Amino acid sequence: MTLRGEPYLLWRAVDEHGAELDVLVQKRRDKAAAKRFFQRVLRSNPVPRKIVTDQLRSYPAAKADIPELVKVKHVFVKAAARVNNRAENIHQPTRRRERQMCGFRDARRTQAFLSCSGPIRQHFALPRNRMNAECHLSILKERLSTWYGLTVPAAADQVS
Known part of the structure; x- marks a missing residue:
């Protein structure tokens, strides 16, 4: 680079x-x-x-x-x-x-x-070639909820 x-x-x-x-x-x-x-x-x-x-x-x-x-x-x-x-x-x-x-x-x-x-x-x-659309969507939703669970409380603590 x-x-x-x-x-x-x-x-x-x-x-x-x-x-x-x-x-x-x-x-x-x-x-x-x-x-x-x-x-x-x-x-x-x-x-x-x-x-x-x-x-x-x-x-x-x-x-x-x-x-x-x-x-x-x-x-x-x-x-x-x-x-x-x-x-x-x-x-x-x-x-x-x-x-x-x-x-x-x-x-x-x-x-x-x-x-x-x-x-x-x-x-x-996610490895899209190994899963169908429904499986991909469910796993992505699960990972997004984990992400929000880890990051949103930390952001709220910094504000207060």
């Missing part, structure tokens, strides 16, 4: 179901950046059984420096255009949001926005 004309990289951790675990906006794609990302993901998630990345050599180098990830299996996937994998497809909602907002401008604000919006978006993004 580009922020004020400068290229930034969007690092994402995705689980086996396609749910976004963490996101990090960084300037570089080297060993130190990969190590920073792995440590950030491990702070809030358990140690994975397998890590799937593209063929960048900084991933195994960073993984070797982190004691928790030494025995984790590392699989490399060819990152090319038109490859149907979760890691490449998970960027689509961010790209769509970026177009709607006419681009992001600041790296810290982008990081804060993406860290907050990812879990919220996943709460409402």
